[in-house]
Amino acid sequence: MTATQTLRQEKSSLREAFSFSGATGPLIGLLLLCVFLTVMTDSFLSFRNFLNILDQITVLGIMAVGMTLVILIGGIDLSVGSVMALAMMVLGYLNVEAGMPMIIAITGALLVAGLAGAISGFLITEFKVPAFIATLAMMSIARGLANMITDGSQIIGFPAWFNMSAIIRYGGFLTLTVAVMLAVFVIAILFQRYRAGGRMLYAIGGNPEVARLAGINVKRTTILVYTSCALLSGLAGILLAARLDSVQPSSGVAYELDAIAAVVIGGTSLSGGTGGIGGTIIGVLIIGVLRNGLNLLNVSPFLQAVIIGLVIVLAVAAETFKHRKS
Amino acid sequence: MNIKLRIAAAAIATLSAASPALAAEVKKVGLAMPNLQADFFNQIKLGVENYTKELGIELIVVDAKNDTATQVSQVQDMMTQGIDAFIYIPAGAAAAAVPTRLARAEGIPVINVDRQPDGAPGDTFIAGESVESAYQVCKYIIEKAGGKGKMAIIHGQKGTTPEVLRFEGCKRAIDENPDVELVAQQYSQMWSPDEGFNIAQNMLQANPDLKIIFGQADALAMGAAKATDVAGMSDQVIIGGYDGDIAALEYLAKCDGPFIVTATQSTQLMGRLAVDSAIKVAAGEKVEERQTPNAVLTPCEDARQYVEKHP
Numbered sequence: 139m140t141a142t143q144t145l146r147q148e149k150s151s152l153r154e155a156f157s158f159s160g161a162t163g164p165l166i167g168l169l170l171l172c173v174f175l176t177v178m179t180d181s182f183l184s185f186r187n188f189l190n191i192l193d194q195i196t197v198l199g200i201m202a203v204g205m206t207l208v209i210l211i212g213g214i215d216l217s218v219g220s221v222m223a224l225a226m227m228v229l230g231y232l233n234v235e236a237g238m239p240m241i242i243a244i245t246g247a248l249l250v251a252g253l254a255g256a257i258s259g260f261l262i263t264e265f266k267v268p269a270f271i272a273t274l275a276m277m278s279i280a281r282g283l284a285n286m287i288t289d290g291s292q293i294i295g296f297p298a299w300f301n302m303s304a305i306i307r308y309g310g311f312l313t314l315t316v317a318v319m320l321a322v323f324v325i326a327i328l329f330q331r332y333r334a335g336g337r338m339l340y341a342i343g344g345n346p347e348v349a350r351l352a353g354i355n356v357k358r359t360t361i362l363v364y365t366s367c368a369l370l371s372g373l374a375g376i377l378l379a380a381r382l383d384s385v386q387p388s389s390g391v392a393y394e395l396d397a398i399a400a401v402v403i404g405g406t407s408l409s410g411g412t413g414g415i416g417g418t419i420i421g422v423l424i425i426g427v428l429r430n431g432l433n434l435l436n437v438s439p440f441l442q443a444v445i446i447g448l449v450i451v452l453a454v455a456a457e458t459f460k461h462r463k464s
Numbered sequence: 465m466n467i468k469l470r471i472a473a474a475a476i477a478t479l480s481a482a483s484p485a486l487a488a489e490v491k492k493v494g495l496a497m498p499n500l501q502a503d504f505f506n507q508i509k510l511g512v513e514n515y516t517k518e519l520g521i522e523l524i525v526v527d528a529k530n531d532t533a534t535q536v537s538q539v540q541d542m543m544t545q546g547i548d549a550f551i552y553i554p555a556g557a558a559a560a561a562v563p564t565r566l567a568r569a570e571g572i573p574v575i576n577v578d579r580q581p582d583g584a585p586g587d588t589f590i591a592g593e594s595v596e597s598a599y600q601v602c603k604y605i606i607e608k609a610g611g612k613g614k615m616a617i618i619h620g621q622k623g624t625t626p627e628v629l630r631f632e633g634c635k636r637a638i639d640e641n642p643d644v645e646l647v648a649q650q651y652s653q654m655w656s657p658d659e660g661f662n663i664a665q666n667m668l669q670a671n672p673d674l675k676i677i678f679g680q681a682d683a684l685a686m687g688a689a690k691a692t693d694v695a696g697m698s699d700q701v702i703i704g705g706y707d708g709d710i711a712a713l714e715y716l717a718k719c720d721g722p723f724i725v726t727a728t729q730s731t732q733l734m735g736r737l738a739v740d741s742a743i744k745v746a747a748g749e750k751v752e753e754r755q756t757p758n759a760v761l762t763p764c765e766d767a768r769q770y771v772e773k774h775p
Contacts, residue, residue, distance in 0.1 A: 181544045190544060194537040290622045290651060292556075294582060301562070382532050382560045388653060389533065433541035439500060439527030 161417030204367030212410025219393035230293030255368020259361030343410030498555035511735020598633030612643030613675030660687025682712030
């Protein structure tokens with residue numbers, strides 16, 4: 139029984155690795171959405187708007203990649219928004235208040251974020267705290283620490299080039315922040331498809347006990363996954379700081395929910411073991427295009443919230459329906 | 465066929481958007497709101513909405529729900545829609561300068577209302593005179609409390625322009641009354657009534673002999689009034705608010721409760737002023753760098769008239 143299960147797991151993870159098969163539904167949804175917006179608005183279909191959308195999804199995109207890794211192993215990370223805010227405040231504190239060079243500030247911010255993730259992972263594996271609870275606690279702790287750094291105030295006064303990296307489009311196309319996001323996408327896809335570590339995630343998500351018996355170091359991998367997820371949140375925070383040219387401890391409230399929504403819309407199952415980065419990228423694009431499109435359509439802010447909720451329900455329902463049929 | 469036409473139209477629109485707008489006429493205005501849950505902002509929005517409708521100007525409104533990053537994205541989207549003027553109320557304390565820079569890159573007028581980002585001022589800044597009005601509110605509640613006793617302040621979102629200025633004004637009134645002791649101060653994130661309720665409840669718990677509370681916004685003061693009622697201390701506590709929200713004015717008009725005074729801001733007027741300024745700047749006229757429609761001290765006896773017609 140377990141043997142066939144792993145076999146099936148292995149097979150499906152192979153299939154996942156070489157196609158967008160799990161994400162065809164979301165992909166069709168995305169294309170339909172684009173066609174609809176092109177017809178309905180004059181300003182959607184333009185190169186400039188496309189670049190705007192890329193700018194707008196950087197933070198969510200990077201966060202959602204980390205969240206995908208966590209959800210693939212059957213976990214959840216509720217702390218990403220808070221960890222992002224903490225990393226931003228550390229960045230601001232080191233660079234502006236303590237006057238250190240940006241490279242040290244960035245390293246420090248990433249270290250703090252990574253540490254937060256490692257602690258969550260440690261709590262989950264060693265103390266058997268459910269991921270939901272461990273990261274819920276980290277969400278509260280990181281938010282509190284972020285506020286403590288400046289007693290709740292914002293920090294402004296980054297060097298001019300920092301904001302420019304989010305504004306200047308190199309080659310008329312890529313801002314530095316978008317380039318970082320694309321690099322994260324490519325690395326994550328390559329890792330998931332071609333490295334043993336990528337396969338391990340599916341094995342753990344499918345059945346951790348079987349994965350352990352198959353010789354996978356489940357504990358170590360789990361801690362690494364939570365650390366990577368937090369590191370990516372920290373990275374997202376640095377990019378957001380560049381985009382806003384300021385940091386404030388109240389940033390990123392409820393971003394974990396956006397990230398989870400993107401992963402789920404992209405076809406990754408919350409119970410772990412199926413889905414992947416490719417789908418998540420499409421999920422992120424759907425959310426980004428939808429928000430952008432609703433703004434362009436001048437839809438009232440109150441109605442926008444309703445529509446985004448409906449799309450999440452629709453995406454998940456379609457996926458469930460497909461599974462039941464097959 | 466229709467789709468093809470649309471695509472062609474979109475392509476043409478893109479091309480024409482690339483050339484700078486020469487016409488100084490304002491046909492389309494973008495309004496970036498920080499948070500429509502707050503009545504104060506909603507009133508400004510209504511002011512802009514009604515006035516643009518009167519003038520036949522198209523209006524685009526976005527709501528950042530207090531998230532600076534969301535606001536930057538929304539402003540980017542507005543720019544693609546080709547607005548001719550930008551009315552900007554920054555979300556959050558950091559008051560990102562980025563939206564102003566985006567609008568500057570398009571060469572369109574930027575009108576700031578209520579809040580102004582550091583280091584990137586708009587063409588004009590329209591905001592109520594906060595210091596003097598906050599001074600008057602605090603002076604009023606201190607007088608009503610007999611000029612002495614323990615006092616608490618529920619601040620707005622830390623570091624925002626109104627939070628800083630309203631505290632400055634209120635502090636002056638406190639300093640003039642040496643018998644008033646400021647025993648508690650807390651910051652809210654959203655200027656919302658539920659925050660006001662929780663904060664006030666804790667303050668009353670910690671200081672059972674509290675006599676005066678200043679809520680930096682009416683929503684905070686309303687929450688505090690509710691908490692005072694719940695604690696059964698409404699006879700002992702006197703509360704002042706700020707803004708002149710509709711809900712608060714209706715409460716005040718009854719003159720029956722701990723919350724007795726506010727400063728009514730001319731929110732609708734601010735909206736009209738913003739639109740007028742945008743038109744003037746676009747036409748190349750000069751406007752004042754700072755425009756300050758007055759807030760009016762509104763004790764509960766005066767509240768009725770403003771419920772009927774909000775300034």
